[in-house]
Amino acid sequence: MSHFLDRLRFFDKVKETFSNGHGIVTNEDRNWEDAYRNRWRHDKVVRSTHGVNCTGGCSWKIFVKNGLVSFEMQQTDYPRTREDLPNHEPRGCQRGASFSWYLYSPHRIKYPMIRGRLLDLYRAERKAGRDPVEAWEAIQKDPAKREKYVHVRGLGGFVRTSWDEVTEIVAAANVYTIKKWGPDRIYGFSPIPAMSMISYAAGARYLSLIGAACGSFYDWYCDLPAASPQTWGEQTDVPEAADWYNSTYLIITGANLPMTRTPDAHFATEVRYKGTKIVSMAPDYAEYVKFADLWMPVKQGTDAAAFLAMGHVALKEFLVEKQDPYFTEYARKYTDLPMQVVLRKYGEGYVSDRNLRASDFDNNLGEANNPEWKTIVFDKKSGRFIAPNGTIGFRWGEEGKWNLLEKAGADQAETEAELTCMGSHDEVVSVGFPHFVPGEPALLYRNVPARRLKLANGEEAFVTSVFDMQVAQYGIDRGLGGGNVASSYDDANVAYTPAWAAKQTGVKAADLERTGREFAENASKTRGRSMVIMGAAINHWYHNDLAYRAIMNLLHMCGCVGQTGGGWAHYVGQEKLRPQAGWAPIAFALDWQRPPRHMNSTSFWYFHTDQWRYETVDADSLLSPAGPCRNKGSSLADYNVKAVRMGWLPSAPHFNRNPIELAEEAARAGATDEASVSKYVVDQLKSGALDVSFADPDAEENWPRNLIVWRANLIGSSAKGHEYFLKHLLGAQNGVMQEGGAGNNCKEVKWREHGPTGKLDLMVDVNFRLNSTGAYSDIILPTATWYEKNDLNTTDMHPFIHPLGEAVTPGWESKSDWQIFRTLAKTFTALGAKHLGTRKDVVSLPMQHDSPTELATPMGVGKDWKHGECEPIPGKTMPMLKLVERDYGQIYNKYIALGPLMVKLGNNVKGLDWDTTQEYEELKKCNYPVQVEGVSKGMPSLEEDIYVCDSVMRMAPETNGEVAHKSWSALSKKTGIDHHHLYAGRHEDKITFRDIVAQPRKIITAPTWSGIESETVSYTAGYTNIHEHIPFRTLTGRAHFYQDHEWFLDFGEGFCTYKPPVDLKAHEKVPDSVRNKPHLTLSWITPHSKWGIHSSYQDNLRMLNLFRGGPYVWLSEEEAATIGIKDNDWVEAINANGATVARAVVSQRIPRGMAIMYHAQEKNVNVPGSNTTGKRGGILNSVTRVIVKPTNMVGGYAQLAYSFNYYGTVGCQRDEVVVIHKIEDQDIDWLERPLTPEREAQRNPVGIGKK
DSSP: OOHHHHHHTGGGOEEEEETTTTEEEEOOOOGGGHHHHHHHOOSEEEEEOOOSSOSOOOOEEEEEETTEEEEEEEOOOOOOOOTTSOOSOSOOOTTGGGTHHHHTSTTBOOSOEEEHHHHHHHHHHHHTTOOHHHHHHHHHHOHHHHHHHHTTTTSOOEEEOOHHHHHHHHHHHHHHHHHHTOGGGEEEEOOOGGGSHHHHHHHHHHHHHHTOEEEOOTTTTTOSOTHHHHHHSOSOOOOOGGGGGGOSEEEEESOOHHHHSGGGHHHHHHGGGGTOEEEEEOSSOOGGGGGOSEEEOOOTTOHHHHHHHHHHHHIIIIIIISOOHHHHHHHHHHBSTTBEEEEEEETTEEEEEEEOBGGGSGGGGGOOSSGGGOBOEEETTTTEEEOBTTSGGGTSSOOSOOSOSSBBTTTOOBOOBOSOOTTSOSEEEEEEEEOOOTTSOSEEEEEEEEEEEEOTTSOEEEEEEHHHHHHHHTTBOOSOOOSSOBSSTTOTTSTTSHHHHHHHHOOOHHHHHHHHHHHHHHHHHHTSOEEEEEEHHHHTSTTHHHHHHHHHHHHHHTTOTTSTTOEEEEESSOOOOTTHHHHHHHHTTTTTOSOOEEEOHHHHHHHHTTGGGGOOOOGGGGSOTTSOOTTTTOOHHHHHHHHHHTTSSOOSSOBSSOHHHHHHHHHHTTOOSHHHHHHHHHHHHHHTSOOBGGGSTTSGGGSOOEEEEESOOTTTTTOTTHHHIIIIIIOOOOOOOSOSOTTTTOSSSOOOSSOOSOOOSEEEEEESBOOHHHHHOSEEEEBOOTTEEEEEEOOSSSSEEEEEEESSOOSTTOBOHHHHHHHHHHHHHHHHHHHTOEEEEEEEEOOBTTSGGGGOSGGGOOOOGGGTSSOOOBTTTBOEEEEEEEETTSHHHHHTBOOTHHHHTOEEETTEEEOOHHHHHHHHHHHOBOOSSSTTTTSBBOSSHHHHHHHHHHHOTTTBHHHHHHHHHHHHHHHSSOOGGGTGGGTTOBOOHHHHHHSOEEOOOOTTSSSOOOSSSOOOTTHHHHHSOOOOSSSSSSBOSOOOOHHHHHTTOSSOOOOOOOOOOGGGOOOHHHHTSSOEEEEEEOOBOSSOBTTBTTTSHHHHHHTTSSOEEEEEHHHHHHTTOOTTOEEEEEETTEEEEEEEEEETTSOTTEEEOOBOOOTTSSOOBOTTTSSBOOOGGGGOOOBOOGGGGOOSBTTBSBBTTTBSOOOBOTTOEEEEEEEOGGGOOOOOSOOOHHHHHOOSOTTOSOO
16 A cells, blocks of 8 residues: 555554564554665675774775665774783764765766866867967966956856866876976975875875975974974874873863763773773863863963973972883983083073094094994993993994993993083083073073093093082972072972972963872882873973973883883874885985975975964074174074075975076086086086075976865865965965064075065865865865775774775766876876976975984084075985986876886885885786886886875885885894894785785784884884883983083073963954954963864764854853953954854853864855954964974984975964954844955055055
8 A cells, every 4th residue: 555545544553463462563654764774785895994094094895785885884893902901993984974065965066167267278288279288388488367266266157177188287287397497386285195195195296206295294284393303203103092091190181081082081091991091181170181181271382381380290209209210211211311411601600412423532432433423421330431332423333232232332332321521520510401481580500410521632621410400400409509499399480390380371270290200100100001192282382392391201111112012102193104104205206306495384384385484483583691692683584494405404495596497507518427416506506506495485487387286175174364365376366464574683594575475376276175285276176085996095093005996986077096196197208208308307305314424414503504603405404406307208107117226226215225126026926017118118117096096005014024024124124123023924924915905904014114013002102112122312322401502502492491382462453443342362272172073074964964154263161251242253363373253162162262163164164354464364273373383493413404394494383372253243244245356456455565
């Protein structure tokens, strides 16, 4: 019967009963149930994950029906952990469970899109008979034509086009740019390769082959903790989440585990059932606070003060008074605390200077190799100064002594390093320690025991240990007399006591004292099982490295780093690209040519978005009075230019000339090889005819010209100083509320009266959804989603490698990233052969970490050749200069094959080299040889994404036991210690793509990382340093409390000190229309969001329905009431940088003095216009401006040396302050009006711009 008839016979549907009337038999249609049954029917299930930088790295079942994804569910087949640990699953969260919405949503980019005006211009030029490159040239040489499309970026106007046409335009723009300006004027930005490795590699390989620059991301996101390279010589290495469960004392600060680490939060909550104490530090009542035993409501930006106070307690009670045996042994063996430091005379006392070296002694203490790079300890056993094993001087130029065994380098005698010279000192001297708290002295003089020593040059000096100075710097009284030492923890006038820290942080002194004591006591009893989990909330401040160093100090005092259940646990993005050694050669085309062009993005954007022009921070105000300060008077931008000239940091472009033309000029001048080309470039620099581009970033020859963004929301979520990007880089409508002028105090950077707008000729976005980046691009290429491609994924949070799987073919006309860039490479090759041919390219390379060039700056004194302090010597006092030959007619052929350098030069990771001939030959069979005619015929194929996945895993020690054997053997040769037991059980393992499709696989222990994969301990950072005696990759080979580089001493950061947030002054420039009405002046905090990671998920319908349906700002209930703001009112946050308009969330959990706008909420969803700027109401970064820190620019000095995404300036913006005021509903303007010529011309707020 039909359902309709059943309804008419509703009262007659019962035909009989049973069970005494409790059961009934009916006769009715039940086909309606099929709708529910069909909802869960499917044709197949495919394993995939989400490449979204949320760190979860969760494996998902993707259910496919009729060729469409119908729904997703969590996979539950991860390999187990151990019998004594909870498992890693179920993994997933509401974000992942909603992703399939995107595949068929209105946001999906279905076809190639191009700005209509640009397409009209291009077609007109092509119709006139010009070839693609000539057509692009004609548009760029006519300012009126160029401005026609550049200045309407962000205002819509996209039209659909074909793949053939759009790739032709992009390729033509790239070819023209290389020919006219140089390949280093092409820039690529994509973040977090670990989340989808092959997709990242696709764009990076194409860009590297043509000579373009790949921009870093980890530092730009400000997720890179600069303190990690400073302390350990390691970018970021952290415990897997399961290791939280091994901890017996946890402090959590700046990492909202239930919200941003959803799949792993259970490890932290479950460990409480074992008795582990959890202390949460947060200014607001965040989600992770409710799981704590103690909440410390620390004032935002003051975490360093809190941890220095805890360190004061731990150091005093456990290393000075008790001299805990475990802590003392750990400090002696694995930290720089016993290292000797020379004291420099200053005023009536002394200040700390450089580390003592073997070269300071007669006959270099018997050390012929790198004596100036071998630091010194005093040996208690022999009563003499020695150069112990493991310092960086032993890493390069000799073998077998780069280890942490307690031996003297020269004679390998057994030693015991002395921590303190108390009792055997020659004199007590007064040492000044830099201090930066307003209202307190700039130098705190404290008494320190020291020895008198005659140096090899005849000078007499006082030397003391890092330990003795560190105790003094913490203000601990050791009975040496003098001032600025604490009589008790309640002494609020002495820096770093709990009582002093309570004034800075708002946390009770008793809580700081108790926590410091408990943390150390627990570590003493458990041999280091005390852990600090931290994240972006404290890493985004200008002085983030000091906050992190304060934490690291506490951890190292207590012997926690390198012990299971202990150490630091820094989580931000999905950073751990585990098969790195197999991935990098493919991603950066190292199989065909070396080196690639890499650029630290923070400096790139700081200069090319002209944020330097608006710099309000005076670098001199940050200096210590006791530093050498040879660069006094320099601006922040000046420091960056100096760092580039000295070869410490890269720049893109590098020189103010096309590097291809530079090579041709050198050839015409008689240069025939790399050495002679290098000499020509040096001569040009010395004469002043050539300079670095950052010395004049606003000159048109130094602009970036083409920008390709993929896998990113650069303009939306990550554009620190969003409005400056719109104004200067893109030439679009912007809300910048000031004219650049504050930065007109540079000595090294040329000032031009009017900052240029619209520097980019072309911006391309490769995306599957229309977000803010796509809205401001000229071309959008439709890419496959994470359920439509094959790829690899790893994370910090667990030790498995698992795939993204092609559950369905890419929808509409989208392609995978690998296929997009393969297509682009093919189009480029035809045009490149005609217009470029084979060229030589001068590549400028900074001194690299994990290479011998990290020994470029002896004693940590940087000399600037530009000012006559030294001669320009490539690789020593200036960048290395490399000559790379590029055959532009073979780009496609090289893209699709694994190149010959993998056999000729082999592979490398972190200073270790090994042969890859065996793996290369295996890949010819696994992937098949290339059949396409050209330079790569017969080589292992990379034509398909699965081939690329297998190539990565075959060449990486983490996924191939034979490669693990080779790489560990290389390290054993350096250390003189046999490490083979770490991988022996898995020597024969070879993990393939098909293996991980069946089930995620645990990686193999590799020397790339400092933890191990074991059945007895969870992965934790620093484990091999402590248990295998492998040195940290630092100056001393140990974890550093002290930094002796000249620039660190200049800025008073030799030892960790507390520096309050920086006043950026942007809130002082607010229009009277805002200033004269009720308003709040608040700290602007932008943490990661519950409903979105880097803006993905934030804009899908399901997630919008869970909250306010658009952007929102959290405010204190008390403060909001003072100016009449109620929950859900419209508010505007504004300062000199711009404005953002959002709904107010008024809450008791927010403290006074701060506003929170979660990262990142798109400006293209429910955002009205700003009443103040007259432009669209902005995004979280519309009120921010990026700022750079000189100590992050240091290079060529052991651990302080550049490497891609390892060290460099970071994109901090957390110190910003805004003015917030209410907007009445009737004053909301949605800007829904036609684009008029007048509106198009008014790109700046009224009153801003050329007068």
